[in-house]
Amino acid sequence: MSRVCRPPRWVHLRVLVPCVLALLAGATPANASEVDRIEAEIKRAEQLFADWQYEEAIAIAEALYNEHPTLPPVQYLAGKAKFYRQDYQGAVDLLTRATAASPDAGRDDPFLRYARDTLRITRDYVSEQSEHFELRVPPGPNEVLFPYGLEALEQAWQRIGDDFGLHPAHRIVVEAYSSAEDLSHASGLPVDAIKTSGTIAICKHNKLMFTTPKALLRGYEWLDTLAHEYVHYVVSVKSHNTVPIWLHEGLAKYEETRWRGKAGQALSPYAEKLLGQAIHGKRRFITFEEMHPSMALLPSQEHTALAFAEVFTAVEYLITERGGYPAIRRILELLRDGEDVPQAFAEVLGESFTAFQKGWRAWLKRRPMRMLAAAQAEKLTFKTDVKGKVAESAEDEQDASSALEHPQAKRHAHLGELLRMRGRHLAAAVEYEKAYAAVGPRAPLLSNKLALTYMALKRWDRAEEVLKEALGPNPGFVTTHVHLGRLYLLTGRDDAAEAAFLRANRINPFDPEIHASLHAIYKKRGDSARAEREAKAFARLQAPPRPGRAAPATGEVGFLTLLTRPWARVRIDGKRTGLTTPIFRHPLPAGEHEVVLENEASGVRKRLKVAIEAGEETKRTEVLDSR
DSSP states (O other): OOOOOOOOGGGSGGGGHHHHHHHTTSOOHHHHHHHHHHHHHHHHHHHHHHTTOHHHHHHHHHHHHHHOTTOHHHHHHHHHHHHHTTOHHHHHHHHHHHHHTSTTTTSOOHHHHHHHHHHHHHTTOEEEEOSSEEEEEOSSGGGGHHHHHHHHHHHHHHHHHHHHTOOOOSOEEEEEESSHHHHHHHHOOOHHHHHHHTOOEEEETTEEEEEOGGGBSSOOOHHHHHHHHHHHHHHHHHHTSOOOHHHHHHHHHHHTTGGGSOSSOOOOHHHHHHHHHHHTTSSOOOOTGGGOSOGGGSSSHHHHHHHHHHHHHHHHHHHHHSOHHHHHHHHHHHHHTTOOHHHHHHHHHSSOHHHHHHHHHHHHHHSOOOOOTTOOOOOOOBGGGOOSOOOOSGGGOOOTTTTOOSHHHHHHHHHHHHHHHTTOHHHHHHHHHHHHHHHGGGOHHHHHHHHHHHHHTTOHHHHHHHHHHHHTTOTTOHHHHHHHHHHHHHTTOHHHHHHHHHHHHTTOTTOHHHHHHHHHHHHHHTOHHHHHHHHHHHHHHSOOOOTTOOOOSSOOEEEEEEEEESOOEEEETTEEEEEESOEEEEEEESEEEEEEEEETTTTEEEEEEEEEOTTOEEEEEEEOOBO
16 A cells, blocks of 8 residues: 655646736736635645545546646646546546646656556456446456456445445446556556565555456466455545554455455465464564565565464454454544554553554464465466466466476376376376375375376375365465366266365466356256356457357357377367366367367377367267377
């Protein structure tokens, strides 16, 4: 969170008094009084902007502009108002006219730069609205975010609003950005800070801004993140932007799961492990002062994870032990009314802020901690930072040995990979198990390859066991949820499959298997509304059809299960898929498709036609002949 940009010095009318008086038709006492009034109104609007009272500030700016549309300081204020209304073209026009009259004309104006950059980035965006939100995204596959994002935001509006006693009446704009660079240009946060700290979203400029999960290697908890940023919005408005960063982030982290149920569910195993180490003196706590002015400026994702764990538990202590939400709401009101943090805490809790901190630290030592040795950092990796081919779905994950450091585990995993690709699943399972024995569930990609091998052998119990073990230290690894969903579907457990695929959708909604599988579940259940939603999502993720091939009009999908001997790489409709056989329940639009199977090592290649029926699984077994 940060305050708005400071206006340039010439916004204050005294700098342009001669010009203003001339425009007001003469230097009379009455006109001098009007200058005083305009200057006072501009100052009041700027303070309201800084206090996150945007609606009131915008009303002042619009009224002044209607009265004095040619005054540069008024134009500048009106340009900011348009920017905060997300009318970027209007903002650029007014800010350009206003800055041209400035004594600093020709210099870079930071607010005009924000407006120009945001206009450039979002010019072609498409949007959908719900009752209280407007979600804007780049056109194309990112439109898959619409139904899930708006639904989560509306639930956040109701539940988080109930907790804090504030339900904004106006519609709030939420914008998705395609890269860390775009988020940087629109927010002013340096790209290096975004990637170093793992900052993925920000609440600023009277809107919520987030990076689309499509920009990340394996997505991220994007729906929780939207709720997190909405908490920042509510807290900023309610407190007039007076809350210190540690409390701001603590409230947002604690409440980010509220949209889907209980608050206080967002502490990851890795963050909890870091906090436990700090409690026991194995690492240093990050002070509240070090978190200022932004978590995004901490030196690493590890520091950020620990800082969030600290402030999460500070709020948890405040809510569960020291007065609950009434205490939170009262503290925010006192901060709004001008008291500082020590004064507000002393009045509400009846003890000094120092005593509160000591009480929190003592309570932390009693709080149960999940000290999972295998817990790993859920590092956010942007696709632009990855060398080589980027996985776009769970099936694209190729080499389980690539992420392993243990030399024996790496060797066994690589051998298992070679055997699995050649269809020798029993032998592959033996090698994977040797690797798994060495590193356990802390290597989620290995766990998934082992589980896929057991699924090919129809050893469902062991496959499920391995996948569930992998979720303990790595609950945000989306591939595990997708494979669990697939396993549940294959074993007739539709309700469990639905839960697994919805969980995956909260992390990476760009995997077509998620939506094809949910479509099949809902269609079977007779839930036509949800089935249509998932069919539409699946259709949005499909690449444009090849010339001469009509796109599926209905968005209906089916599945292809394909076994071959020997193994083969798979092309579908002329496109490399990144898949190797066997493939299970691979989603495809209903209709006829051309599949090419290739194994260069064995010198075999085969072309076949497959017909996919809506909601059905097509199974093929092929023996590949030499050329």
